[in-house]
Amino acid sequence: MRRAVLAVIALLLSYSSAAACVGKTLVIGATESPxxxxxxxxxxxxxxxxxxxxxxxxxxxxxxxxxxALATGSLDIAVERTDQALERLGLGAAADAQAAYLQAKAxxxxxxxxxxxxxxxxxxxxxxxxxPVVRKDTVKKFPALPRLIAKTEGLLSADVVAALTRSGxxxxxxxxxxREKKLI
Amino acid sequence: xxxxxxxxxxxFGALGLAVAQAGTPPPIETIVWRGDVQLAADLVIPRGSRLxxxxxxxxRFGFRDDDGDGWGDASLRIEGxxxxxGRPESPVVFTSQQEPAEPGNWGEIRIDFGSLDLSYTVIEGxxxxxxxxxxxxxxxxxxxxxNVDGTRFGESSVAVEHCLFYGHPGKAFNARKxxxxxxxxxxxxxxxxxxxxxxxxxxxxxGNLFRANRNPFRLGDFFEGVVPAxxxxxxxxxxxxxxxxxxxxxxxxEATSGAAPGAxxxxxxxxxxxxxxxxxxxxxxxxxxxxxxxxxxxxADDSGAVxxxxxxxxxxxxxxxLGAGVRSEPWPAGSTxxxxxxxxxxxxxxxxxxxxxxxxxxxxxxTQTRASSTPERSR
Numbered sequence: 001m002r003r004a005v006l007a008v009i010a011l012l013l014s015y016s017s018a019a020a021c022v023g024k025t026l027v028i029g030a031t032e033s034p035x036x037x038x039x040x041x042x043x044x045x046x047x048x049x050x051x052x053x054x055x056x057x058x059x060x061x062x063x064x065x066x067x068x069a070l071a072t073g074s075l076d077i078a079v080e081r082t083d084q085a086l087e088r089l090g091l092g093a094a095a096d097a098q099a100a101y102l103q104a105k106a107x108x109x110x111x112x113x114x115x116x117x118x119x120x121x122x123x124x125x126x127x128x129x130x131x132p133v134v135r136k137d138t139v140k141k142f143p144a145l146p147r148l149i150a151k152t153e154g155l156l157s158a159d160v161v162a163a164l165t166r167s168g169x170x171x172x173x174x175x176x177x178x179r180e181k182k183l184i
Numbered sequence: 185x186x187x188x189x190x191x192x193x194x195x196f197g198a199l200g201l202a203v204a205q206a207g208t209p210p211p212i213e214t215i216v217w218r219g220d221v222q223l224a225a226d227l228v229i230p231r232g233s234r235l236x237x238x239x240x241x242x243x244r245f246g247f248r249d250d251d252g253d254g255w256g257d258a259s260l261r262i263e264g265x266x267x268x269x270g271r272p273e274s275p276v277v278f279t280s281q282q283e284p285a286e287p288g289n290w291g292e293i294r295i296d297f298g299s300l301d302l303s304y305t306v307i308e309g310x311x312x313x314x315x316x317x318x319x320x321x322x323x324x325x326x327x328x329x330x331n332v333d334g335t336r337f338g339e340s341s342v343a344v345e346h347c348l349f350y351g352h353p354g355k356a357f358n359a360r361k362x363x364x365x366x367x368x369x370x371x372x373x374x375x376x377x378x379x380x381x382x383x384x385x386x387x388x389x390x391g392n393l394f395r396a397n398r399n400p401f402r403l404g405d406f407f408e409g410v411v412p413a414x415x416x417x418x419x420x421x422x423x424x425x426x427x428x429x430x431x432x433x434x435x436x437x438e439a440t441s442g443a444a445p446g447a448x449x450x451x452x453x454x455x456x457x458x459x460x461x462x463x464x465x466x467x468x469x470x471x472x473x474x475x476x477x478x479x480x481x482x483x484a485d486d487s488g489a490v491x492x493x494x495x496x497x498x499x500x501x502x503x504x505x506l507g508a509g510v511r512s513e514p515w516p517a518g519s520t521x522x523x524x525x526x527x528x529x530x531x532x533x534x535x536x537x538x539x540x541x542x543x544x545x546x547x548x549x550x551t552q553t554r555a556s557s558t559p560e561r562s563r
Binding site for chain 1: 358
């Protein structure tokens with residue numbers, strides 16, 4: 001009897017009870033900024049709730065590291081700004097936000113095999129737009145993913161994101177936001 | 185059965201009773217739980233072990249939030265066998281240490297490469313409910329209520345029959361690539377009744393009753409294939425759109441209507457017709473004095489609880505916290521239950537003798553009219 005009890009006790013370990021299910025897992029990159037974290041949570045919860053696919057949020061020190069990981073295949077999804085994207089592509093400033101988005105989208109697809117999805121909304125600190133960017137091979141594996149993430153189009157402007165960060169609980173705020181928008 | 189050794193008592197002192205049964209064929213080691221079992225930390229029942237939970241056992245999980253999402257993660261993990269067979273009058277209850285249990289108070293019962301055999305078992309207040317991968321077994325006459333998700337089955341084969349699912353803000357029944365038998369269950373007042381992810385391996389969904397769910401039957405955004413759901417009582421129109429805002433034709437639900445006369449737990453009194461969307465239910469007591477039959481008086485107290493008091497001795501027989509103020513004194517609901525309405529907009533159906541929750545539903549609006557028929561059925 002003692003053997004049985006001890007066998008159980010030996011496994012009284014703090015194993016991860018993460019919600020991850022067996023199957024495919026998508027990885028989203030985020031920095032430690034509250035804005036980045038809450039946007040990553042919105043996308044992660046949207047995907048997980050509506051598809052059952054597990055989504056992992058991976059932390060990076062800055063946007064450049066995230067971009068590098070996305071370009072080299074360590075990440076599936078990231079959120080980028082059009083102004084920074086044009087800079088990476090070596091392109092000058094565009095005439096307006098929409099033109100910048102279209103230039104970034106075309107350049108990323110042609111040179112990096114990265115797919116820009118519809119913009120979340122205006123990014124803070126200028127006329128740039130923020131938009132989810134997904135690897136082309138990820139889109140091939142998950143053909144319904146662009147359509148799903150596109151449901152966030154125009155919903156996450158800098159002001160909205162700032163409001164979502166106020167609670168200091170990005171996961172909870174993100175979930176509440178998606179519920180209010182009737183997306184989950 | 186041996187008595188627990190000193191080590192067991194020391195280690196499981198907070199867990200109630202845990203003993204290994206002698207004389208069972210190796211290599212299965214049996215652990216038995218009875219009484220009140222408190223789980224403050226995660227617990228793993230390893231491969232080659234069987235956890236037997238006896239009728240009347242209540243397992244209470246503490247709150248621990250690992251990932252900051254506000255939902256509890258404390259869990260019981262089964263890698264062997266889970267046998268939880270309660271009785272209608274003394275079910276096994278998996279719940280939270282917090283009363284009343286609300287969605288997300290604790291994590292899940294997780295079964296990996298194992299088996300499950302559950303009957304008359306209540307699972308309430310969890311985040312992920314009954315969460316099984318590559319497992320098989322049966323879940324019969326059980327009640328899953330007010331979990332975030334009632335089940336998460338992945339690549340498993342489970343017979344889920346005569347169960348009652350209600351009050352889930354996520355998915356009451358949630359599965360992916362399974363071959364389940366989902367028959368004669370009642371789904372009411374859930375955000376999603378049945379939710380299938382990615383694909384289905386040939387499950388059957390028949391003879392179930394759906395009422396007042398936002399989406400009775402939904403296919404996930406990545407789902408591809410055709411799902412037959414024939415002969416279910418949808419309470420009106422067929423669920424025309426499996427995915428309300430999905431514009432792909434890759435997934436299709438083939439639903440037909442049928443009667444579900446035997447749906448729900450057997451010998452378990454609950455509301456005969458789950459409330460329909462927009463329907464107003466009575467939450468006011470009848471004109472006559474509230475219930476005092478059987479020598480018991482039923483009273484609401486100021487702390488949002490209901491109690492049964494022995495009329496002759498004033499002894500409190502049971503007390504049930506409801507988490508919200510009570511709108512009126514409880515009233516009799518059939519011969520075996522009392523009904524009580526809270527200011528939070530819920531009506532509870534409680535067992536007259538034990539206070540056990542038999543059913544619960546949300547009401548809309550402040551003005552209710554009494555339902556014309558008896559609010560109870562018992563099989």
